[in-house]
Amino acid sequence: LIEAAGLIGDRQLASEYRSTLLDRFFATFRKGRGSTPAAPARSAVARVAFTGDAVVRERLRILTAILLTNPDLLPEVEDAWCRLTLPDDLHALRAGLLEFAATGAAPDGLRAWLDAHGLGDAARACLDDARLPVSIRARDDDLMPLQARQRWWHYYGFLNFERFQEDVHRDARNIGSLDAVGWAGLQARLMALEALRRGDVEPDP
Known part of the structure; x- marks a missing residue:
């Protein structure tokens, strides 16, 4: 602190x-640490057309990739993430991640859930290591x-x-x-x- x-x-x-x-x-x-905070209400996602350039799109992809490997961070960043206008493929992944989070399932079940809901290929494309910055290529769920x-x-x-x-x-x-x-x-x-x-x-x- x-x-x-x-x-x-x-x-x-x-x-x-x-x-x-x-x-x-x-x-x-x-x-004491016994109390559990109430789950926050889900953030609204405004849908508008994405008009950003390639650099902006890549940064949006990186944000999504980090959450795909660290879905437990979603409650902390959800409001900020939902304010962003995303391309269609990333928008679909965001909707899927929010839906998955709402189920209360364990984070390690995310990949299987995405596959079962037709989002597995989009998630794998988002996580393509060859296109990710060096600092993101390691699995972020292995980091502090x-x-x-x-x-x-x-x-x-x-x-x-x-x-x-x-x-x-x-x-x-x-x-x-x-x-x-x-x-x-x-x-x-x-x-x-x-x-x-x-x-x-x-x-x-």
């Missing part, structure tokens, strides 16, 4: 976030969750850096209302934001 606060460029804001993070951390975990989150947000930030930065700063200011999952997501976004500010094309492997 302290490392996440340290990624904020403004020293005064970083100090405030660090203090709030720690206060919130101890307050939450004194209550924070790394997979950071990679997703890194490529998401490429699509609209200004909006991404505004969202991160807004959530950082409301850090006191975040639960443990929200903190983990914010930490990943802060790391992604810092990498984008440095001009990194790809997240650290």
